[in-house]
Amino acid sequence: MKKFYLITLLVINSIPSLFAQTDRMDWFKADKFGLFLHWGLYAQTAGDWKGHAVKGGEHFMLYERIPVKEYARIANQFNPVKFDADQWVRTAKQAGMKYIVFTTKHHDGFAMYESESSDYNIVKRTPFKRDPVAELAKACKKYGLKLCLYYSLGRDWADPDVPTNWPVKAGRSNTWDYPDEDSKVFNRYFERKVKPQITELLTKYGPIGVLWFDTPEMISKAESAELKTLVNRLQPNCLFNSRIGNGFGDFSVSEQTLTPSSKKAWESCITIGQNWGYNKHDSVWKSPEVLVRHLVEVVANGGNLLLNVGPKSDGTFADWSAERLKTIGSWMAINQEAIYNTRPWKYVKEQNAETAKNEVDNSKNTIKDAVFDATPSTTKPDIYYTAKENTIYVFLRSWKDPEVTLNKINSEMASIKNVTLLGNAKKIKWILSDSDLKVSLPLDYNQNIAVPVYVLKITLNS
Incomplete structure (x- = not known):
């Protein structure tokens, strides 16, 4: 009896930690949608160096092999007097985003905060x-x-002790200032800069949601384990992604x-344009329709979407970024319940040959570097699903037909109470059979909609 009591006590005491x-x-x-902000000295040069357009976007220090002392002089001109943190965060909130990820130190080694170390x-x-x-x-x-x-974490072109191995030995190292790759000792950099700066970031600014x-x-x-322990000790609720290295991490990342x-x-972290940081030569921007399609696809597959904006050197968002965020926000205001707090349904989408072909066509670009994008650009009609509690959400992406047939839903697997169209109060006609669910949309379903992605809400009988 005493042994049983002790075991029971141990189990009870362990419950809080399990829930935590x-x-x-x-x-x-639950939050699903965040804003990525790549902002640094590279915003000042905006894609140019010594009279020519650079390669590599915000990685141009590497591509141009710019000495640290010369690159550091860019800071003398960096004075973003129009920076307004309130405006940035308010813009993110209005876009339907729940969190922001800000670049405190990119590969150039320059800290975008007040670092004591x-x-x-x-x-x-x-x-x-x-x-x-x-x-x-x-x-x-x-x-x-x-x-x-x-x-x-593993690249810092201002530090003499940071070796790299991608795509080959020294492939992303500063070898023009520090040519002896074999003499570089990562742990010296780790102790001298990484641990002190991570400590600063987790002790100066209040609760941090993620160290990205x-x-x-x-x-x-x-070292990855030591870094994990440091984060857990300073802020136990702070998450960190898989790029802490060596199999650690609370979540994984799909880039572009x-x-x-x-x-x-x-x-999934993706760019609105071609580059992560602001580049005045960037002229290929994803439309709000494509960006919402991406959000839907990621959430339907159980992921979060982290959408990047590269602010300008004066501290403002480029007009084309701000306009897209505003349009996405209008769509989210109507359809957000189908995004937040949802889970993947038993089927991700209505599979057909056309969508399968699009996936293959858009997966060919496998070279990942500074300027890389393997996200699909197609806007052909298709159907995705999310769910919560007794509700199934049906996303009609780039939809053009008032008649909808859902082959994944039939009378054998679902008992339907009601079908509605988010943002439209008109009654929906629907017929559930042994083989499918047929839905007739209101004639005005596509009126005054900037983003042609519509959401059916199917409420099931409990």
């Missing part, structure tokens, strides 16, 4: 003299968004693709 582990991920799995930062080196992270933290608290922070690591490169398993990277939690 689950709760850490709850907000991430390295004076190579926006407060110490620029005329701006302000800390964007502090201001974003305040704005996020005001509008109820989670603040998440990006940190380039990038490019683990040469970090060892022991909509393909699930994990059977568990995952996130």
Whole structure:
């Protein structure tokens, strides 16, 4: 009896920790949609260097082999006087986004916050003299968004001790300032810069939703484990992605693709245009329709969408970015219940030969570097699903026909109480049979809709 009591007590005491582990991920799995912000010294040059357009976008320091001392002089001109953290976060909220991920240090090694451990930062080196992270933290608290922070882990072109191995040895290293790759010791950089800066980020700005690591490169398993322990100690509820390295991470990342990277939690990060950072030569932008299609596809597959904007050097969003976010926000205002807090249904989509062919056609680009995009551009009509509780949501993407046939829903697998169209109060006609569900949309279903993605809400009998 005594033994039984002790075992029972141990089980009871373990329950809070089990629930706490689950709760850490709850907000991430529910929120679905976030804003990625790539902002740094590369916004000042905006795609040019010494009179010519550069390759590699925000990676141009590597492509142009610019010495650290020369690159650092860009900071002398960086003065984003129009930066308004309140406006940035309000724009994200109005777009239907629930969290933001801000680049605190990209591969150039320049910190976009006030770092006590390295004076190579926006407060110490620029005329701006302000800390964007502090201001974003305040704005996020005001509008109820989670603040998440990006940190380039395994690449830092300002540091002499950062070796790389992609795509070959020294492939992404600063070998023009620091040519001896074999003398570089990652742990020296890890102790000198990474751990102090991660400590700063987790102790100065309040609760952080995610530490979004990038490019683990040469970090060892022991160092990844040490970094995980550091994060857990300073902020136990802070998540970190799989790019902490060596199999650790709360969720995985699919970059510039909509393909699930994990059977568990995952996130797709994509650009609106071609580049992550602002580039004045960028002229190919995804339409709001395509971006909403991407959001739907990712959520239907159980993922989150992290949509990137590269702010300009003056601290504002380019007009084409702001306009797209506003249009997405209008769509989300009508259809957000089919996105937030949903789960994948038993079927992701209505499969047909046409959509299958589109997936194959848009998966050919496999070279991943600074400028890379393997997301589909098609806008052919198709159907995706999400679900919550006793509700199935049916996304009619780029839809052009008032008659809808859903082959995945039939009388053997569902007992339907009602069918409605989000954003339209008119009654929907529907017929459920042994083989399918046929739905007739209202004649005005596509009126005054900037994004032709419509959502049927199917309520099941409990």
